[in-house]
Amino acid sequence: MELLDMVREYQGLLEAKEYLAKQTKDNNAAIEAAKERIAQQMLDDDCPSITTGGYVFSLVEKTYYSKKSADDLAAAGVDFFDTLREEGLGDIIVERVDPRTLQSTMKAYVDENGDLSDALQAVIRSYDGTDISRRKETKKKGRKKE
Numbered sequence: 001m002e003l004l005d006m007v008r009e010y011q012g013l014l015e016a017k018e019y020l021a022k023q024t025k026d027n028n029a030a031i032e033a034a035k036e037r038i039a040q041q042m043l044d045d046d047c048p049s050i051t052t053g054g055y056v057f058s059l060v061e062k063t064y065y066s067k068k069s070a071d072d073l074a075a076a077g078v079d080f081f082d083t084l085r086e087e088g089l090g091d092i093i094v095e096r097v098d099p100r101t102l103q104s105t106m107k108a109y110v111d112e113n114g115d116l117s118d119a120l121q122a123v124i125r126s127y128d129g130t131d132i133s134r135r136k137e138t139k140k141k142g143r144k145k146e
Contacts, residue, residue, distance in 0.1 A: 014134060 001009075042048065042059050049058040073080055081093055106124060110116060116124055 010132065011134070 038057070039059060042050070049056055051057075067080055081090075084090055084093060102124075106116070106120075106126070109120070116126065
C-alpha cells in the first residue's frame with residue numbers, strides 16, 4: 001500500500017468516526033423520544049408493563065438529581081462542593097484532570113519555562129511520539145495534490 005492510499009484510508013476512518021459519533025448522538029435522542037412516547041402510551045392505556053421479544057417493558061417511577069446551575073448556586077450564595085462535604089457526602093467528590101487539558105497545559109508550561117519543574121517531573125510522565133495532523137486544505141500554489 002502506498003503512502004497516499006494509507007492517508008486516504010486514515011481520512012476515511014476519521015470521517016467514519018465523525019459519522020458514527022453523530023449517528024450515536026442522533027440514536028440516543030431517538031431512544032429518549034421513544035421512551036417518552038411509550039411511557040405516555042402506557043399511562044394512557046393503563047398498561048404498567050408489556051412483554052415482547054423476550055423482554056418485559058415496565059413503567060418505573062424515578063427521581064432524578066442534578067447539580068443546579070452555577071448561576072443558581074451563586075444567587076443562593078452556596079457552594080456545591082462545600083455543601084456536599086458539610087452533609088457528609090464529600091466522599092463522592094472526585095478530583096479529576098481531563099487528559100486533553102493536562103496535555104495542553106503542560107505544553108504551554110514547557111513552552112514558557114523550557115522544561116517541567118522537578119516537582120512536576122515527579123508526578124507527570126512525558127514521552128515523545130509521532131502523530132498525524134489533519135486540517136482542511138488551503139489553496140496554495142506548489143503543493144502536490146492527488
